[in-house]
Amino acid sequence: MGILLQLVFLLLLGTASFYIYKNVKRIRRNILLGKPENRADQPLLRLKTMALVALGQKKMFKKPIPAVLHLAVYLGFLIVNIEILEIVIDGLAGTHRIFAPYLGTIYPLLITVFEFFAVSVIVACVVFLIRRNVLSIPRLQSAELTAAPKLDANIILITEIVLMLALLSMNATDLVLQARGSHHYFATGNFFFSGLLIPFFNLFSNETLVVIERVCWWFHIAGVLAFANYVFYDSKHLHIFMAFINTYFSKLTPAGQFENMPTVTKEVKLMLSLPLTEAETALGEAGRFGAKDAIDLTWKNLLDAYSCTECGRCTQQCPANITGKKLSPRKIMMDTRDRIEEIGKNMDTKGKDYDDGKSLLDTYITAEELLACTTCNACVEACPINIDPLSIIVQLRQYRIMEASQAPAAWNGMLSNIENNAAPWKFSPSDRMNWVEKLNK
Amino acid sequence: MGNITFEAPLMSDAFAKGIQPEVLFWVGCAGSFDDRAKAITVAFVKILNKVGQSFAVLGTEESCTGDPAKRAGNEFLFQMQAMSNIQVLDGYGVKRIVTACPHCFNTLKNEYPNLGGNYEVIHHSTFLQELLDAGKLAIEGGKFEGKKITYHDSCYLGRANRVYEAPRRLIEALDAQLVEMKRSRSKGLCCGAGGAQMFKEPEAGSKDINIERTEEALKTEATIVAAACPFCMTMLSDGMKNKEKEDSVQVLDLAELIALAEGLN
Ligand code: SF4
Ligand code: SF4
Numbered sequence: 001m002g003i004l005l006q007l008v009f010l011l012l013l014g015t016a017s018f019y020i021y022k023n024v025k026r027i028r029r030n031i032l033l034g035k036p037e038n039r040a041d042q043p044l045l046r047l048k049t050m051a052l053v054a055l056g057q058k059k060m061f062k063k064p065i066p067a068v069l070h071l072a073v074y075l076g077f078l079i080v081n082i083e084i085l086e087i088v089i090d091g092l093a094g095t096h097r098i099f100a101p102y103l104g105t106i107y108p109l110l111i112t113v114f115e116f117f118a119v120s121v122i123v124a125c126v127v128f129l130i131r132r133n134v135l136s137i138p139r140l141q142s143a144e145l146t147a148a149p150k151l152d153a154n155i156i157l158i159t160e161i162v163l164m165l166a167l168l169s170m171n172a173t174d175l176v177l178q179a180r181g182s183h184h185y186f187a188t189g190n191f192f193f194s195g196l197l198i199p200f201f202n203l204f205s206n207e208t209l210v211v212i213e214r215v216c217w218w219f220h221i222a223g224v225l226a227f228a229n230y231v232f233y234d235s236k237h238l239h240i241f242m243a244f245i246n247t248y249f250s251k252l253t254p255a256g257q258f259e260n261m262p263t264v265t266k267e268v269k270l271m272l273s274l275p276l277t278e279a280e281t282a283l284g285e286a287g288r289f290g291a292k293d294a295i296d297l298t299w300k301n302l303l304d305a306y307s308c309t310e311c312g313r314c315t316q317q318c319p320a321n322i323t324g325k326k327l328s329p330r331k332i333m334m335d336t337r338d339r340i341e342e343i344g345k346n347m348d349t350k351g352k353d354y355d356d357g358k359s360l361l362d363t364y365i366t367a368e369e370l371l372a373c374t375t376c377n378a379c380v381e382a383c384p385i386n387i388d389p390l391s392i393i394v395q396l397r398q399y400r401i402m403e404a405s406q407a408p409a410a411w412n413g414m415l416s417n418i419e420n421n422a423a424p425w426k427f428s429p430s431d432r433m434n435w436v437e438k439l440n441k
Numbered sequence: 442m443g444n445i446t447f448e449a450p451l452m453s454d455a456f457a458k459g460i461q462p463e464v465l466f467w468v469g470c471a472g473s474f475d476d477r478a479k480a481i482t483v484a485f486v487k488i489l490n491k492v493g494q495s496f497a498v499l500g501t502e503e504s505c506t507g508d509p510a511k512r513a514g515n516e517f518l519f520q521m522q523a524m525s526n527i528q529v530l531d532g533y534g535v536k537r538i539v540t541a542c543p544h545c546f547n548t549l550k551n552e553y554p555n556l557g558g559n560y561e562v563i564h565h566s567t568f569l570q571e572l573l574d575a576g577k578l579a580i581e582g583g584k585f586e587g588k589k590i591t592y593h594d595s596c597y598l599g600r601a602n603r604v605y606e607a608p609r610r611l612i613e614a615l616d617a618q619l620v621e622m623k624r625s626r627s628k629g630l631c632c633g634a635g636g637a638q639m640f641k642e643p644e645a646g647s648k649d650i651n652i653e654r655t656e657e658a659l660k661t662e663a664t665i666v667a668a669a670c671p672f673c674m675t676m677l678s679d680g681m682k683n684k685e686k687e688d689s690v691q692v693l694d695l696a697e698l699i700a701l702a703e704g705l706n
Contacts, residue, residue: 062628256601257551261516265556268520290514319631319654324647372644375512375636376596381627397514410641411513418518422504423470424640433500435472435479439447439486 002094009091009221016225023232027306030344034299039249046248049386054247059384063313066131069124073160076121077240080167083114087221097174100188108189111171115193118164125157132157139312142321144331149236149310156237159230163223170216172197173209180206234341242307243385249300250386255377258394261289290398293359294340297395304387305337314379314389325372329379329389335364336392361396370396371408447490452497452533462497464568465535467549469542470505471671477678478671484700485541485565491703492577496539502529506548513637520556523548527558541565541696543597543670544635550602564598566669566695570607573614580702585615590698591622591663593654593677594629595670608669611695615702620661630654634672655680659690666692 039046052058057074060067086099100107132140132153171194177185179198201209231237262279263286269276291297294305314329315321321328339360346354358364373393380388400406407415414424422429455462466489472482489496507522530538538560540546550562572578590612598604605626612619624630633643633650643649655677658666666681668674674694681687693701700706 254547254551254602256547256597258511260520260552260555264516264520268517268524271521272524274524289516317628319633319650320644320646322630323650323653325644327644368644371641372646373636374596374631374633374638374650376631377600378596378628378631381600394512394514398516399514401514402517407513407515408641411637414637414640415510415513415515415518418505418507418510418522422522423474424505424509425470425474427474429501429504432468432473432503433449433498435468435482436449438479438483439449 006092006094012222012225013088013091016229019229020232023229026344026348027232027238030340031299031302031306033295033340033343034297034302035295037298037300039300042252045252046250049250049252050244050248053250053384053386054243057384059382059386062382069127072117072120072124073128074240076117076124076164079117080114080121080164083111083167084221084224087217091221096184097186097188100186105189108191111188112192115168115171115191118167119193122161122164125161129154129157139316142312142315142328142330144328144334145310145312149334152235152237153310155230156227156235159223159227163220163227166216166220166223168194168197169201170194170213170220172201173213173216176201176204177206177209177213182206182210236308236310239307239309239385242303243309246303246307247386249303251388251391255380261398263287264289288399289402290400291392291395292361292399292403294336294343296399297336297360297392301336301388301392301395302340304389304392305333305340307385308333308337308387309385310334311384313382313384314387317378317382319374319376319378320372325369326366327369327372329393331369332365332389332392333387336360339364361399365396367400367406370400373397445490447487449486450497451500452535453500453502455497456533461534463495464537464539465530465533466496466498467538467540467542467545468498468503469540469545469671471675472541473503475671475675477674481541481671481674481694481696484694484705485696487700487705488569488572488578488696488703491705492572499529504529506545508544508548509637509640511548511552512635513640519552523553523556523558527553527556530558530560535560537561537563539563539565539568541669541671541694543595543601544672547597547601564602564604564607564669566598566607566611567604569695569699570610573611578614578699578703580614580699581704583616584702585617585665585698588617588665589620589661589663590615590617590665590667591620591658591661592625592667593622593632593658593669593673594625595668595673596629596631596635598669599629600627608667608695611699612667615698617665620663622657622661624657630657632670632673632676634676639672639675651676651680652683655684655686659684659686664690665698666690667695667698668692669695 057067057071060070086097089098090096103110131137171191174185175191175194176198178187231240263283266276266280266283267286269280288296294302310330312330318327318329346356370393375390377390380390417424417426421427450462452465468482471478504526505522506526507519510522511519538549540549543564546562546564549560592608592612594605609619630653631650632654658677666677668677674692677692681690681692
C-alpha cells in the first residue's frame, strides 16, 4: 500500500511539473514573438528596482488597505510553500513529517508561524472576496472586467481559502492523533492555530481522523499542484512570478522619453544627406512602422501583458477613463495578452503562417481608445509592477498615422502646419518674434 | 523699475558679434504664438533682463521641437524637426537651454541626445529656483503674502521628468500659502492637453479633462492656480471660464508670479 501511494504521488508530481514546464515554454515562446528591445543594461540598478518594487512591494503601499492584505497573501504564499517542501519529501519517501525529529522544539514553532500566515491568507482572501463581489469598488467593476476575468479572480481566492483550511485541518487532526498516542504520529509539540481546532476534531474516532488527515494532506498537495498549473495555463495570477522578471526589465529612462525609431532615423538622415553611423548602415529595410498586431510590439510589451494582474490601478488614475472616455490602460494590457495568446494558439493548431484576419488594432483596440490618451504617464506611475501601457498605445498610434494614414482631420492640420510653418498652428514663421512688441509696453 | 529697456537678443546677432550667450531661451511655439502664453514669455524675459542673465533666443530660426508630431505617432515628422533643430543649435554652439514649456523641455532633454543633440536642458522652474538660491531674486514681500496658491503639476515636468519641488519652492518663497490639490505630484491629474490632445477635440465622454481638473483646483479655495506649462495654462484658463470663475481665480505661470513679485509688470 505504502509504495503504491508513493508511486501515485510521484506520478502526480511528475504530471503537474510536466504541464507547468510546457506552459512556461509556451509563454516564453509567445513573449519572444515580439520585436527585440535592449533591456540588458545596468544590471545593478535593475536588481535594485526588482528588490524594491516586486519584493518590497513599494508601489503597492500607495493604497495601504489593499497593500496590507495583499502582503499577507504574498508572504503567506512564500512561507506556506516552505511547508510544501516537507510534504513533497514525505510523499516521495513515504515518511511522515520528516523534519519533525530533526528540528525538535523549533518544529512546532515553525509550523505555528506557517499557520499564522495561513490564517492571514484566509482573512485577506475573505476580505478580497467581499471587496470584489459585495462592495462596489469602481476599480474592480469596470467594463473590461467581463465574466471571465471576474471568475478567474474568484477561483483563485476561493482556492487559496480552501487550501489553507485543508492545511489547518491536516495539522489539527495530526495533533489529536499525536495526543492519543497513535504510533505513526510523532509527538511534535503543539501548533498554536490548528491547536485551536482540537476540541472539534476530538469528537471523531481515530480511524476517521486518520482518513481526514490523509484526505487533507492529499487535497492540499494536489490542490497546490493544480493551482500552480492553473496559474501557468491562463490566469492573471502569473504575476506572482512575472512581477520579478518584469520589474527587472523595467524602463529605466525618464518616463517622458519615448524611443526614437532607428529605421526612421536612418531614412531621415538619408533625406537630409547626413552621415549614417555604422549601426544605421547595417539596419535592414524598414519593416512596418509602429504596431498593428501583438507581434509588432516588443517582447517587453508582451512580457508586460503576461505580468498584468488586472488590478486596475492604472485605469483608476487615467484622466481619459476618469472622464468617461473609452480608453482603459488595463484593457490595453488585457487585449494584448488575449491577442498574443490567440496568435500562439493559431501557430500551434493551424501552422506558423496562418492568418486569422484579426489584429490587435481594430479587432481588439479601437482608434477611439487610442486617440483619447494624453500620454500623461499616470498609468505607468500607478502600476505596482512597472507595466507600461503607454508604450503599446504609442506604437499603435504610430501604425495608424505612418502606415494607415488614419490621423483625425485636426491632427492632419496640425502635422502639416508643423511641416510647412514650423509650428502646430497656422501662423507665419516670420511672426515668431512678435511677442517682443509686448516687452517694453 | 520702469526705466529698464528690456531686451531679447537674437542668437544670430550675438553670433555675428562673436558673443556666446550663457544660455539659450527656447521660447516654444505656444510661447511664440499663443496670446496668453506670450505673456509668460515676456515675464520670463523680463526676469532674465533684471538679473543680468546673458541669454539669447533663436527668433525666427526656432522651429517646433516635434513633440506633438511624436506623441500623435508621426515619428518621421518628429525626427525631421529634431534633426533640423539640432543643426541650428549646434551651428551656434549652444550648450545650455532653458525653456518655459515642459513639452519642449522633455523632448530637447530626453529625445534629442540620441539623435545627436546634446545640451544641458532645464525647465524655467528649475532655472528660477537656481536664481532664488543664488540670491538673485529680490521678491518683494507683501504681494502674495497669505494668499492661497495651488500648483498644478504638468505631466511632462512631473511624472515624466520628476521635477516636483522647484515650482513649490518658488511659490513658498512668495510667502504665499501653498495648498495642494487632492491629486498632486506623481499622482497629479493631467490638464487634458498632452499627447497632442491640444490639437483636436476630445473623444466622447462624460466630462472634459480640464473641467475635472479645474473643479479640483477650485476645491482648494485657492485664489491663484500656478501653472508651469503653456498648454496647462490654456486648459485651466478655459476651465475657469467654463466655471465662470475667471474673475475670482487667476491662472498664472510661475514666471508671471515671480515677475509680479519682482515688480516687473
Ligand atoms: S498615459 Fe494615456 S492611458 Fe495612461 S493614464 Fe495617461 S491618458 Fe490614460
Ligand atoms: S497594468 Fe499594472 S496597474 Fe494596470 S491592471 Fe495591470 S497590473 Fe494593474
